[in-house]
Amino acid sequence: xxxxxxxxxxxxxxxxxxxxxxxxxxxxxxxxxxxxxxxxxxxxxxxxxxxxxxxxxxxxxxxxxxxxxxxxxxxxxxxxxxxxxxxxxxxxxxxxxxxxxxxxxxxxxxxxxxxxxxxxxxxxxxxxxxxxxxxxxxxxxxxxxxxxxxxxxxxxxxxxxxxxxxxxxxxxxxxxxxxxxxxxxxxxxxxxxxxxxxxxxxxxxxxxxxxxxxxxxxxxxxxxxxx
Amino acid sequence: xxxxxxxxxxxxxxxxxxxxxxxxxxxxxxxxxxxxxxxxxxxxxxxxxxxxxxxxxxxxxxxxxxxxxxxxxxxxxxxxxxxxxxxxxxxxxxxxxxxxxxxxxxxxxxxxxxxxxxxxxxxxxxxxxxxxxxxxxxxxxxxxxxxxxxxxxxxxxxxxxxxxxxxxxxxxxxxxxxxxxxxxxxxxxxxxxxxxxxxxxxxxxxxxxxxxxxxxxxxxxxxxxxxxxxxxxxxxxxxxxxxxxxxxxxxxxxxxxxxxxxxxxxxxxxxxxxxxxxxxxxxxxxxxxxxxxxxxxxxxxxxxxxxxxxxxxxxxxxxxxxxxxxxxxxxxxxxxxxxxxxxxxxxxxxxxxxxxxxxxxxxxxxxxxxxxxxxxxxxxxxxxxxxxxxxxxxxxxxxxxxxxxxxxxxxxxxxxxxxxxxxxxxxxxxxxxxxxxxxxxxxxxxxxxxxxxxxxxxxxxxxxxxxxxxxxxxxxxxxxxxxxxxxxxxxxxxxxxxxxxxxxxxxxxxxxxxxxxxxxxxxxxxxxxxxxxxxxxxxxxxxxxxxxxxxxxxxxxxxxxxxxxxxxxxxxxxxxxxxxxxxxxxxxxxxxxxxxxxxxxxxxxxxxxxxxxxxxxx
Numbered sequence: 054x055x056x057x058x059x060x061x062x063x064x065x066x067x068x069x070x071x072x073x074x075x076x077x078x079x080x081x082x083x084x085x086x087x088x089x090x091x092x093x094x095x096x097x098x099x100x101x102x103x104x105x106x107x108x109x110x111x112x113x114x115x116x117x118x119x120x121x122x123x124x125x126x127x128x129x130x131x132x133x134x135x136x137x138x139x140x141x142x143x144x145x146x147x148x149x150x151x152x153x154x155x156x157x158x159x160x161x162x163x164x165x166x167x168x169x170x171x172x173x174x175x176x177x178x179x180x181x182x183x184x185x186x187x188x189x190x191x192x193x194x195x196x197x198x199x200x201x202x203x204x205x206x207x208x209x210x211x212x213x214x215x216x217x218x219x220x221x222x223x224x225x226x227x228x229x230x231x232x233x234x235x236x237x238x239x240x241x242x243x244x245x246x247x248x249x250x251x252x253x254x255x256x257x258x259x260x261x262x263x264x265x266x267x268x269x270x271x272x273x274x275x276x277x278x279x280x
Numbered sequence: 281x282x283x284x285x286x287x288x289x290x291x292x293x294x295x296x297x298x299x300x301x302x303x304x305x306x307x308x309x310x311x312x313x314x315x316x317x318x319x320x321x322x323x324x325x326x327x328x329x330x331x332x333x334x335x336x337x338x339x340x341x342x343x344x345x346x347x348x349x350x351x352x353x354x355x356x357x358x359x360x361x362x363x364x365x366x367x368x369x370x371x372x373x374x375x376x377x378x379x380x381x382x383x384x385x386x387x388x389x390x391x392x393x394x395x396x397x398x399x400x401x402x403x404x405x406x407x408x409x410x411x412x413x414x415x416x417x418x419x420x421x422x423x424x425x426x427x428x429x430x431x432x433x434x435x436x437x438x439x440x441x442x443x444x445x446x447x448x449x450x451x452x453x454x455x456x457x458x459x460x461x462x463x464x465x466x467x468x469x470x471x472x473x474x475x476x477x478x479x480x481x482x483x484x485x486x487x488x489x490x491x492x493x494x495x496x497x498x499x500x501x502x503x504x505x506x507x508x509x510x511x512x513x514x515x516x517x518x519x520x521x522x523x524x525x526x527x528x529x530x531x532x533x534x535x536x537x538x539x540x541x542x543x544x545x546x547x548x549x550x551x552x553x554x555x556x557x558x559x560x561x562x563x564x565x566x567x568x569x570x571x572x573x574x575x576x577x578x579x580x581x582x583x584x585x586x587x588x589x590x591x592x593x594x595x596x597x598x599x600x601x602x603x604x605x606x607x608x609x610x611x612x613x614x615x616x617x618x619x620x621x622x623x624x625x626x627x628x629x630x631x632x633x634x635x636x637x638x639x640x641x642x643x644x645x646x647x648x649x650x651x652x653x654x655x656x657x658x659x660x661x662x663x664x665x666x667x668x669x670x671x672x673x674x675x676x677x678x679x680x681x682x683x684x685x686x687x688x689x690x691x692x693x694x695x696x697x698x699x700x701x702x703x704x705x706x707x708x709x710x711x712x713x714x715x716x717x718x719x720x721x722x723x724x725x726x727x728x729x730x731x732x733x734x735x736x737x738x739x740x741x742x743x744x745x746x747x748x749x750x751x752x753x754x755x756x757x758x759x760x761x762x763x764x765x766x767x768x769x770x771x772x773x774x775x776x777x778x779x780x781x782x783x784x785x786x787x788x789x790x791x792x793x794x795x796x797x798x799x800x801x802x803x804x805x806x807x808x809x810x811x812x813x814x815x816x817x818x819x820x821x822x823x824x825x826x827x828x829x830x831x832x833x834x835x836x837x838x839x840x841x842x843x844x845x846x847x848x849x850x851x852x853x854x855x856x857x858x859x860x861x862x863x864x865x866x867x868x869x870x871x872x873x874x875x876x877x878x879x880x881x882x883x884x885x886x887x888x889x890x891x892x893x894x895x896x897x898x
Contacts, residue, residue, distance in 0.1 A: 069295035070533045078533055081303070081585030084616075098617055111290050139585070141303040141531075260287035 054091075055126045056156070059136075059149045060277045063114040066143035072107040078141060079119060085139035088132065091122040105159035105269055105276050106166065106234065109241060114266035115147075116167075118159055118276040126151070152280040159276045163234050165214055167268035168242045170228040176256025178221055184255035185228075188248070189216040196240070196248055209248065212240040226257065282371040282378060292358045296534045297325035300351075300373035303531040304583065306338075307374045308348040310381075314458045315347045318372050318382040318419070321354075321390065322397035323807075328353035330538035332592070333425060334388050335526045337446055343524070347454055350374035350382075351530070354397045355404070357804070357811070363404060370405040379405035383457060385419045386442075389427035392784040393777065393807030395434055399799040402437070409796065411439045411486060416468055422453075428483075428514075429561055430737040430844035433784050433791035435485035440473060443481045443847055444514025445547070447523045452479050477507040481515035483847050484508060490789055490843075496830065498788065498841045512847045514561070516888050520547060520568045525576055528583045540588035540621070541580045543573060545602075549594035550873045550890075553651070554662045554863050555693065557736040558594055560856075561849040563882040565598075565873045566891040570605045577609055581618060588619045597626035597634065598873070600894025606634060627665045632676040645684035645725075646677050652693060653703025659866040660695050662859070667707070674711050678718040684725045685711055691755045691772075692733035692747035694863060701755050704728060705762035712767045722767070729771045730759065732778035734832075736785055737844045738851060740859035743836040746782040749775045776814040780806070782832030783821075788843035791831070794824045852881030 063075060070078065080100050083090050092098040101122035108114055127135075133149050140146060188194070196209045214231035221227070232240050242264045249255040271279060289295045310316055319338055321328030328334070334351070341349035350372035355363060363370070369378040379385055385407070387398050399409050402421070408414045411421065423431060424442035431441050442449055453476060460472045467474070477484045487508035491499040503510055517523045525544065532539070546567035549559050568576075577589065591606075593599065609620065620638045625631040627648050635646065650670055652658045658665060674685060689704050708728045715724030732752050735741045747755075752775035763770050784791060797820040805811040821828050836842065838857060845853075855878065862869055870876050873892055883889060 066299075066301035067296075067533060069289060069299050071296075074296065074533050074535075078303070078531075080587075081531060084585035084587065085582065087582075092617060110295070111286070141533075142301045258287065260290060261285070263286055 054153070055123045056152050057121045057123065057129075057132055057149050058152060058156075058159075058277050058280050059119045059121065060147040060275070061117045061119060062143075062145045062147065063108060063112075063117055064143035064145070065113055067141070068111055068113050068143075070143075071110045072104075075108070076102070076104065079144070082136065082139045082141065082144070083121065086135040088121070088127060088135060089124045091124045103158060103160065105163050108266060109243065109264075112242075112264045112266060116266055116269045116275070118163075118269060120156075120159065148277055150277055150280055156280060159271070162271040162279075163269050163276060164272065165268075165270040166232050166234055166239075166266060167270075168228075168230045168232070169265050169267055170226075170230065170242050170246065171263045171265075172226045172228075172246075172257050172259070172261055174221060174224050174226050175258055180254075180256050181226060182219060184249055184253035185217050185219045187253050188245075194248060194252065196244055198244070207238065207240070209240040209244065212238070217245070282368055282376040284368070284376075285366065288362045288366055288368075292362060293356060294325075294534060297353070298355065298359060298373075300376070302373075302533055303585075304528045305351075305374055305530045306342045306349075308342075310348060310375065310377065313346050313348045314461065315384070315454050316377075316382045317341050317347060317349045317454070318352050318379055318385045319349055319388070320352045320379075320385055320398075320401060321388045322394040322401055323354055323390070323805075324356050325353045325532075326534070326536040328388075329530070329532050329536045331388055331390065332526070332542050332544065333446065335529045335542075336524070337386070337450055338530070339526050339528065340447060340450060340524050341454065344451075344454065346458065348374075350377070352379060352385075352401070354394075354401055354805070360400070360404065370401055380407050380419065382419045384422055384453075386422045386424065387438075389423050389425040389431070389434075391807060392427060392433075392781050393812075394805075395784065395795050396799045396803045396806055398434070398437065399796065400804050403799075410436050412436070414439070414469065416465070420457075420469070420472070426558065426561065427785075429557070429847060429849055430785065430787070431483070431485065431847070432490075432789045432843045433787040433795060435789050436792040438485060439469070440476055441483040441485070441847075442515070443483050443512055444849070445517050446515070447517055449479065449481045449515045453482070474505065474507045477505070477509070481512065483512045485789075488846065498843055500841070501843075501846045510846065513886060514849045516850070516886050517547070517566065518888050520566045520891065521572045527576070527579050529580070531584050531586070538590065539586075540590050541577075541584060541586045542590050542592045543577055543580065544568070545573065545591055545593045545596055545599040545605075546891075547593070549598070551595060551598075551664065551871050552662050552859075552869050552878070554660070554740040554859055555651070555690065555733060555736075557739050560738050560851050560880070562594065563849065563851070563880065564888060564890045566888075567600060567893050569893060570601045570608065573605065574608060574612060578612065581613065581616065587617055588621065590621045590623050592623060594624065595626060596622050596624050597628075597631045600892050602634065606637065610637075627669045627673045629672050629676040632673055632680060636680045645686055645727075646682055647686040647688065648673065649688040650707065651688065651690055652696075652700060653689060653705070653707055654700045656866060657693060657696060657700045657703070659868060660863045661693060662863070662869055664868060664871070667710075670707070671710070671714065674714050675718055678715050678724075683715065683719075683723055684727075686727045686729065687711070689728065689730045690733040691730050691759070692752060694741055694744050698755075698758060701759050702762050704730065704759055705764075705768075708763065708768045709765055712765050724767050725769070726767055727769045727771065728763070730756070731773050732775050734778050734782045734785060737842065738849055738856070740856050740863055742786070742842065742856065743838060743840075743860065745835040746779070746832040748833060749779050752778070774809055774812070777806070777809065777812055779828070779832060780814070780817055783828035784831075786843070787831045790826060794820050794826055797823050850882040850885040852879070852885070855880040 105118035246259040548565040
């Protein structure tokens with residue numbers, strides 16, 4: 054049983070594709086690449102691929118990780134060439150590494166995500182910095198997470214790995230966020246922006262935010278360096 | 281180039297409908313081409329992206345180095361509101377170019393209930409709605425597709441129409457345009473229209489004058505320019521094997537209605553169902569060779585990565601080489617987990633066994649269309665299906681493990697009596713009972729869907745009055761009362777939508793103002809029952825002083841000049857009349873594909889022949 058772990062991107066061109074649709078566009082690319090991919094048994098066979106962490110609609114990423122199981126070995130360069138030719142705009146294959154044997158599912162081991170968030174600067178810089186500082190200093194922050202079906206109170210500071218950093222570049226606000234991914238849950242950058250605005254009165258147009266995942270780690274290493 | 285604000289796009293449902301960049305989408309630099317052509321389907325992305333005709337034209341146009349073809353669909357109402365609020369004009373999905381900057385905007389006319397969407401799209405694109413108001417800088421607005429056999433109700437909004445199959449004529453239109461441009465756009469817009477009007481299959485509505493008589497009927501439709509033909513006949517592809525088919529279709533990122541490869545086995549259907557417009561307008565039957573289809577299938581799987589392929593046609597099970605072809609293609613793809621489906625099943629056990637072979641193992645349900653509840657009425661409409669056929673097909677389906685059957689019917693057919701309506705309930709009950717007989721268990725699920733019949737131009741029923749809404753309502757109630765088994769689910773259509781469709785489909789040019797008025801009052805997505813606003817439409821008819829029943833519920837005299845007769849799919853009026861009389865006498869007409877020619881006139885009129893490879897071995 055041969056597996057490949059890949060480091061891929063989700064670019065601006067496909068920013069608004071959901072995680073589920075991202076998975077199926079990768080399936081189609083793998084079929085176009087004519088890679089000898091393995092399928093599950095049974096009535097409704099599924100391609101054996103898996104991802105490290107789902108990405109929200111509207112978020113781009115330079116650090117997506119996908120495992121592919123193959124029925125037979127393929128040389129690393131052949132694998133990369135074929136897959137690259139079949140990828141749609143917006144997905145780049147950065148690295149691929151063949152590995153044998155069992156590895157824990159990436160979904161179960163990733164524990165840290167890094168993001169940059171860019172928003173056009175429209176408010177007062179000092180007020181933005183103050184709000185960030187207040188956010189960073191607060192010991193706990195309660196956030197109400199709403200889904201179509203439920204409404205839940207979540208303490209989000211427990212999911213912050215480090216303080217949020219802020220910089221101002223070319224009339225843009227640039228936040229850097231590092232969030233923990235735990236079995237109990239995590240916090241999304243979009244949620245942090247909402248908290249900035251509603252609980253810390255930060256003058257930002259959070260709807261204009263362009264969120265980009267820059268890194269995903271497990272125990273301090275990228276998933277691809279683990280194999 | 282249109283730029284989308286993240287806040288705006290983030291606020292709408294399914295934003296990937298509006299952001300393009302799909303695999304196989306073709307982006308060209310407009311400065312490097314001679315002609316730009318927007319291909320529009322006036323419905324939402326998921327519907328528009330599923331249309332095979334536009335995929336074919338996209339491929340043909342983009343194969344040309346001098347032409348860029350791009351896609352555009354109707355934004356859903358949430359996106360439309362955002363676009364209007366932010367003053368974003370309607371744009372193409374390839375290069376985000378405003379529609380108003382294209383040389384041509386072509387609309388695919390799939391059904392009458394999307395006509396207001398056409399106006400809405402033109403309005404969103406800042407293109408004048410009426411052809412007469414367009415300036416030299418505006419695109420040419422062209423229509424084509426199934427509704428092209430009566431475009432009179434929308435004639436005033438279009439510069440010209442392409443009648444019939446577009447594969448060859450679209451290229452002639454583009455070449456004519458490029459030449460006209462080289463000639464310094466001689467004589468302006470009129471100049472190009474005059475050059476186009478002489479091509480086979482081009483209808484320029486503004487080149488014809490319509491006169492009405494004292495009874496409000498059409499007195500004459502006459503060309504007012506020498507370039508305009510007195511009769512425009514459809515274009516038809518003679519050899520399906522040599523014409524370009526889709527080889528590199530755009531692969532969407534989101535689920536669309538037909539999210540799979542569509543492999544067109546053949547064009548046309550000559551079973552001769554008398555209510556069916558497609559059965560007339562796509563004549564004659566022309567098959568692709570199995571060799572060609574196998575090669576296309578390989579190419580399509582390689583270029584898309586889809587794991588599902590539908591074998592499409594008006595009645596796929598009629599493909600002469602189907603059994604052999606399915607075996608071959610399953611062999612070709614045995615290592616690739618390709619699911620094959622056959623979307624139009626015939627009512628016989630051959631179809632069921634084939635469906636079983638195709639391993640549609642999910643047994644999600646089979647759909648049959650007996651169309652009418654009694655043998656008498658099925659003979660009237662020339663639906664060559666007997667109760668024994670249905671019994672055998674359903675029995676075979678139940679034996680092969682299915683338990684869900686959908687049955688499609690129509691109500692309001694000519695000569696229909698209450699007995700025919702009750703016959704629908706009886707037939708459904710028979711299917712439920714058959715399940716018990718075959719399997720010894722309960723558990724069949726039978727869905728009965730009954731549409732309200734809309735008589736269409738160029739069918740033997742084109743003279744026939746549509747039922748009133750009250751009559752439809754009464755029949756729906758009657759049928760409901762006769763369906764007593766809880767295993768049967770009964771669905772029926774909104775008679776108001778069918779009433780409107782009935783008025784427009786056999787309408788004339790005077791309806792343009794009604795459609796315009798309805799659009800102005802907010803009608804859009806009229807085919808979507810949750811958005812259909814009957815009140816707006818009825819008000820629009822009233823405002824314009826037009827009675828819809830003149831168009832849908834009036835029995836037309838056989839001598840009346842019908843509004844659509846100057847544009848034809850090539851069928852003779854005598855044939856339609858003959859079929860009408862056969863219908864009243866409950867007489868059947870044979871399928872000319874393998875049986876006797878019924879002299880519809882299409883082959884001689886268009887110089888084309890039936891192509892059926894089953895005959896090759898004889």
